[in-house]
Amino acid sequence: MSVTTAASARVVADLPFLAAQLHDDRTAWRSKVGDRWVDRSFTEVAEWVMDLASGLVQRGIAPGDRVAVLANTRPEWSAVELAVLAAGGVVVPIYPSSAAEECAWIISDSGAVLLIAENAEQRAKVESIRSDVPDLREIIGMDGGLDELASEGRTSPQPAELDARRAAIDPDSPSVIIYTSGTTGPPKGCVLTHTNWLTMCRLTEELSYVVPDDVVYLFLPLAHVFAQIVHLSAMYVGATLAFHGGDPARIVPELAEVNPTFLPSVPRIFEKVYTAATAGVPEDKLKQAVHIGLSVRRLRAAGQPVPPELEAGFAQVEPVFARVRAIFGGRLRQALSGAAPISVEVLEFFSAAGVPVLEGYGMSESTGVGTVNTLHRHRLGSVGAFGVAGLDLRIAEDGEILMRGPHVFAGYWNNPEATAAVLTDGWLHTGDLGEVDEDGFVKITGRKKDIIITAGGKNIAPANVENQLRQSRWVSHAVVYGDRRPYLVALITLDQDEIVPWAAERGLPTDIPSLAAAPEVRELIQGVVDEANSHFARVSQVKRFAILDRDLTQDTGELTPTLKVKRNVVHTTHAQRYDELYG
Structure with missing residues (x-):
């Protein structure tokens, strides 16, 4: 007699239903509702997924259809993803921080026919570019619309249809299309298959990254591949996944409340x-x-x-x-x-x-x-x-x-x-x-594309120098420049959480623009640069630097949603500062 295990999964769409058989009333997901943490068992998650998947079938989602999800990390995000996969569809994550134009590109390029939006703000963002995405048939809000979708599924369940759809899925067919951050040019959609994800789940189990008794705290965006690995692997091994409550300032306090045993982080x-x-x-x-x-x-x-x-x-x-x-x-x-x-x-x-x-x-x-x-x-x-x-x-x-x-x-x-x-x-x-x-x-x-070739013909990887600069508590970001130039220079931004209290103790202004120009701060950062330079040969040392009067942000296009620096944008935006450093 064969024994059901997570390894029995043929496609990712099987995971919630296998997990319900294996782990039943154990806690699958934990989330913050008001001031308390609420648990859902593996069986309850599977039932929720089944209801949503049946509702998607009722709404006309066909096998292979792309469904976009525009939301922060929360249980509803994960439930929607598993439901789309169970209905034979393909999930297209979108960062909630994405501008309307970025949303339009991803929805249009993927050909998404349905979008699940977290709230009215995200829905309005997509409505503003609706004319640019002709394939998009419907937008469903998580705040109310998702309950309605699940209710439709409970009223008219589709177990036989969903079983048939899962059985027809090719393991090497698309399951999730993750669009890259686009540090250069428009984002490209990475097609990840059911085989890709199950490989990651088995690897996670083999290496004991996540084990059945683990409590995993997840605050990473589910639009990122790192969070996807964690979310699916926890389901695969039977661990408890505790979802971030939504307030970035509460991440550390929530760690003390959740008491995780495994923490994926940046x-x-x-x-x-x-x-x-x-x-x-x-x-x-x-x-x-x-x-x-x-x-x-x-x-x-x-x-x-x-x-x-x-x-x-x-x-x-x-x-x-x-x-x-x-x-x-x-x-x-x-x-x-x-x-x-x-x-x-x-x-x-x-x-x-x-x-x-x-x-x-x-x-x-x-x-x-x-x-x-x-x-x-x-x-x-x-x-x-x-x-x-x-x-x-x-x-x-x-x-x-x-x-x-x-x-x-x-x-x-x-x-x-x-x-x-x-x-x-x-x-x-x-x-x-x-x-x-x-x-x-x-x-x-x-x-490869970031390598700086100085005027003297030396090849330098700027990330090494930047990482050393960022070890300072006073530095938020550092961007090194010097391609075809005689020496390296750097743009540095201040860490507001650290520099403001330091300035207040010394009677200095506490706004970043004033601090960026203050001689005392200049002296402080000079010490940081000197210390960083001590780790490198002269050719890789920063000779001059400028302190920007603001931090790099996603809104200005200088950072990706995962907070990686878009060098080409920074270099273009601050070209005059670079020229001054070489003047």
Whole structure:
């Protein structure tokens, strides 16, 4: 007699129904309603998905139809996605921060026939460009319209039709089309198949990233591939997924309420906690505390005795480390940082504190995964190793990272030219530069298109210098420039949360434009630049810099929805500042 397991899933659309069989009344999703957390069991989630999927069939959604979702991360987002897949459709996520024109492009390019909008504001955004998206037949709001859709499904359930549709899905057919952030040109739709996602789910289970007893806190946008991996993998293994309540200022307080055991995040959250925890601690004492913490934890992990003098030193710093663990809820088994680089100093600090933060690497075109660090095999400062679950990787002659395996996407939607440019003989050309050490761990060294070639012919990866500058608590963003120029310069923005209290203590103005021009701030940032420069050869050092009177933002087009810098926009917008730095 065959035993039902998550591995029985043939397509992603099977997951909620298999999970209900396997995990029944265990908690699948947890979400904030007012001041309290409300749980939904795996069975309740499957019933909700079935109702919504039946409603979609009633509304005329056919197999292969694209359905766009424009909303922040919340249970309704996940339920809609699973329902669309159960109805045989294809999900098209859109960032809620996207401008109307960006929404129009994605809806039009994907040919979406239905859009699920979070609220009246998002609905109005799409209504304003309705004439530009002729294929869009209907907009349904999550605030009311979704309940109506589910009610229609309960009134006229379609179990036989939905079973037939799921059985007819080709595992290698599109399931989700994720549009890239578009750092250059309009976004391209990455076609991710059912096989792609199930590969990620099995990898997550194999490497114990998410385990059945985990409580996973998700604040990342579900329009991003990283959040999609987490959401689907939690369903696959039977973990509890706790959804962010919606207020960015409440992320850290909610960690203390949810007490997660697994936290997927972007570097900025860890950097903020690191900055707050180490503020005022002399550099030599911080390094000593981290060294002691790392030494003790490595010995304990290896089952070796800790020397008495080392144990005594650890006892002195452990109260500080305990407070760090408490910030994350006190139960964190591991955290995963992705979507952007994070410094090894930050990783070492959290490891010493008993909060293992592992770094991974991937892109939308590789279903978010390419290399992995695990608790049992990792190297801080690397993005991990490859070779598991069919994940293949090699370095091309020019240093570019190439990937191959069941995680590589099917291509760009409606864009065979762009697909041919990145897929060659099954190998995905990532555009990232990297190197592999003798133990198989990969280190990212830059982006091919970002490489600066100075007037002297030297090749420099600006990200290395920028990441070092951003380790300062005073710096929000740093953009290095110098292509065909005699030396490097940088534009720097101030971290308002850190610089304003510092300025107030000294009787300085507390508005960013005034602080950007203040000599005291200039001196402070000069120290940051000098410290960063000490890590690099002279050719890679920043010779001059300017402090901008505002931060980079999505509204100005300088940042993507995942907060990556759009260099071409920054360079164009601030061209005069660059000229002044070379004047």
